[in-house]
Amino acid sequence: KKKKKNKQTTQDRDVRKSLRELVEKHEEENYKHRLKEVWRNDIKAVDPQASQMQGRPWQKPYIEQSAYVVCVFKQVYRIAEGGGRLPVYYPEQSVGISIGLFLSACHNAGLAALASYPMGAEPEIRDLLERPPNEKLCLLVPVGLPAVGCTILDNPRKPIEKISVVI
Numbered sequence: 001k002k003k004k005k006n007k008q009t010t011q012d013r014d015v016r017k018s019l020r021e022l023v024e025k026h027e028e029e030n031y032k033h034r035l036k037e038v039w040r041n042d043i044k045a046v047d048p049q050a051s052q053m054q055g056r057p058w059q060k061p062y063i064e065q066s067a068y069v070v071c072v073f074k075q076v077y078r079i080a081e082g083g084g085r086l087p088v089y090y091p092e093q094s095v096g097i098s099i100g101l102f103l104s105a106c107h108n109a110g111l112a113a114l115a116s117y118p119m120g121a122e123p124e125i126r127d128l129l130e131r132p133p134n135e136k137l138c139l140l141v142p143v144g145l146p147a148v149g150c151t152i153l154d155n156p157r158k159p160i161e162k163i164s165v166v167i
Contacts (some may be wrong), residue, residue: 011068018128020063023140026120027058034120062114067144071125072099073135085134095138102141112146115139 031040043057063069074095078086099115106113118125122137131137146152 013064015128016064016069019069019125019140020060022121022124022128023060023063023118024058026118026124027060030119031058060116062142063140065144065147066112066114066142068142070102070141070143071129071137072102072139072141073126073131074138075134076136077134079132079134099139099141106141106143110145111143112150112152113141113143115141 040057072095074091075088076091078088080086103113103115116139118137118140125137125140126133126135
């Protein structure tokens with residue numbers, strides 16, 4: 001029996017090209033029709049490169065330029081032997097913790113990692129990567145060495161008092 005290739009982490013150039021095309025198609029639709037003007041203005045303020053992309057901020061060249069693209073999926077249900085659905089407990093929390101640990105590990109290894117959410121492209125990406133229907137794409141994470149001259153945002157962190165309550 002031939003083992004199926006894991007397509008959750010892809011280094012394959014053809015797959016990454018197809019992935020970029022899917023993401024950019026949906027991102028263009030998002031920027032032109034779905035996202036509100038206030039959101040687009042907020043992005044320009046946070047991401048200086050968004051305004052430098054000749055009016056095409058939906059372009060995502062890093063999907064092809066990075067060494068890897070890690071596609072993070074969560075199981076929304078398990079599949080029973082008979083084909084029925086079984087529950088999965090706390091999938092959002094589990095995936096969130098895993099993503100945080102993964103991004104920290106990338107940072108500690110000196111790698112750049114960009115957490116991005118391809119709004120609208122999730123089902124097509126799942127199909128492209130041949131993932132089962134009980135999985136939902138949560139995040140795309142291009143990973144690699146930082147590009148020469150890249151801009152790394154230094155967002156201020158919120159003080160602990162603003163994000164937690166000690167009882």
